[in-house]
Amino acid sequence: MAKERGGGGSMKGTNLLETNNDSLSDDTVRVDPLDHFKKYRGGYDITNKHYWSSTAFTGVYGYVIGVLWLLAGIIYGSILLANTYCCKTRKKGNLKKKLPCHKQCYFWPILLAILFTVLAITASGLVLGGNVKFRSRARTVVDIIIDTADGASGTLFNTTGAMKEIRDSIAESNVSAEAEQASSFLTSTSEKLDDQAADIDRHARKNRRLIMKVLKIVYIITIVTISLNLAAVISLSVCGTLRLRRALNLLIVLCWILTALCWVLFGVYFFLGKFAGDTCTALENFQENPNNNSLSSILPCDELLKAKPVLTDVSEGIYNIVNQVNENISVVQLCNPFSGPPEYQYQADNCPANTIQIGDIPKILEPLTCSGTSNATCSAGQFITIDDFRILGDFTSSIQNLLNAFPGMESLVECQSVSNAFSEILTHHCKPLKKYARMVWGSMLFLSLSMVFLVLIWTVQAHHEQENHSLDGSVKPHSSAVKEVESAEIKVAKDSSNYA
Structure with a gap:
């Protein structure tokens, strides 16, 4: 197999x-x-x-x-x-x-x-x-x-x-x-x-x-x-x-x-x-x-590309939320970080001058928040309870964190970061x-x-x-034997010559 x-x-x-x-x-x-x-x-x-x-x-x-x-x-x-x-x-x-x-x-x-x-x-x-x-x-x-x-x-x-x-x-x-x-x-x-x-x-x-x-x-x-x-x-x-x-x-x-x-x-x-x-x-x-x-x-670029539709769905969801909020308020307008349908492209730098970022919402609403834990302790002009303010702050902070991760996600699903590394x-x-x-x-x-x-x-x-x-x-x-024989022959020759 x-x-x-x-x-x-x-x-x-x-x-x-x-x-x-x-x-x-x-x-x-x-x-x-x-x-x-x-x-x-x-x-x-x-x-x-x-x-x-x-x-x-x-x-x-x-x-x-x-x-x-x-x-x-x-x-x-x-x-x-x-x-x-x-x-x-x-x-x-x-x-x-x-x-x-x-x-x-x-x-x-x-x-x-x-x-x-x-x-x-x-x-x-x-x-x-x-x-x-x-x-x-x-x-x-x-x-x-x-x-x-x-x-x-x-x-x-x-x-x-x-x-x-x-x-x-x-x-x-x-x-x-x-x-x-x-x-x-x-x-x-x-x-x-x-x-x-x-x-x-x-x-x-x-x-x-x-x-x-x-x-x-x-x-x-x-x-x-x-x-x-x-x-x-x-x-x-x-x-x-x-x-x-x-x-x-x-x-x-x-x-x-x-x-x-x-x-x-x-x-x-x-x-x-x-x-x-x-x-x-x-x-x-x-x-x-x-x-x-x-x-x-x-x-795995193919696996990362599968996340692109998910990213588009999230972009569409945030786009619709921001539009709904802007329809219900007239004092200030939120910056919509995404373009319209069908692309829903992230474009945080294209916000008009008279709009505010989603992450800045708590700063604007803080003066309108009650100083105590209930509406009974609210001063004049304060109408948002501390609990609602905390929930709203957590919500907007989470959305801003998600928006901060968007450039990296877009680069990821397009395999741009992978391409840069290989390059x-x-x-x-x-x-x-x-x-x-x-x-x-x-x-x-x-x-x-x-x-x-x-x-x-x-x-x-x-x-x-x-x-x-x-x-x-x-x-x-x-070799030693040869030398002994030669020395013996020399000795005999000398003796012979002496007798002669």
Whole structure:
């Protein structure tokens, strides 16, 4: 069933991308190991496991070379152990036929080893520097996206909070059919918006934790591996130059393992570079077509657009309330913050000079409010009870809070805040992010190749040292015997000459 759902998502994504942007589909057509190595054509979708598997598979060369290199080391080590413990007799017979090596045999390998050591140290520095910068840029991009999602949920919560305050104020006033209808509308509307805000907030927190955790794990593994590799490379060269055989053999084994890890990390960063490129491409396509669903799992513009009719209903309700109030009073007129039907656009700055804001109503009515708790203590010109004034103040304050949240809500439902966030990422962070990703995997490739040659050079050198050590142990007794025979012959010759 999971496979069918993945396939369905792929077909849906394919149709969407074909109608919106063919270049994105081309960028994400990759081999999917989870789908029998067929081509994945679902586009950029971080909620689709087939997208992740196909993108992660782009680093397969690094993974495969790392595994093969490790297997080669295991096979080579097994052969050495077999020769050491099972073929001693045969090796002793062969060693007598070998001649000791001259000093030139050690000079060129050590010179090459030093050269590749310098290259490995240089590549390690590039990897460490690029890794820090890549992580910094990636964190910045994630923070921008998640902060935008947090801002969206915060705006929704502010709006629903103001709606609940209005509902509570209506409930405290005289109950009528219209009041009950308005209260019911505000309750259902605030619940819908609360659900959307909670959903956005939940996804934002989940994505932030997941992405930050992955970045942290990759960063720490890279730092530890490269730092350990750096120390091992330097120690390997020192022990090899000083001919410390036991330490050299142990360091060769360690560097062999670290070389395999470097190849795997090369594959990982190559995959992360592809993912960064996909993300930036998706952001570019969003700028051209905000209705593209490829980014809905990050910031759900489609879900936010569903709130637009609700926002229009609220605008219409406030517009009608203000008009009704203005029809019943003649001394002052309230500023209607919305245009007429059918748009009901928010336009608080277009209020005439002789009108007052809704939030300023309590200031105007305060002199008309009784100073006591009942009408019996009212002075001349005071006819509003303190209870009615409090309810009216809460009501107008709630409406003003709702109006204050309107610009953010309008920007939200039109996905303007999302578009601004993506535009900032594209303008300031996408190019550096992709550049540092290429820098890391390119340096890691260079380091892996340098390590391969360096380890092979010291492996051959260590084998040569082992052969010469065994050769020296078997030839020295033979040489001593020869010298004894020669000295005996010289002594006999001298004795003969003396007798003569």
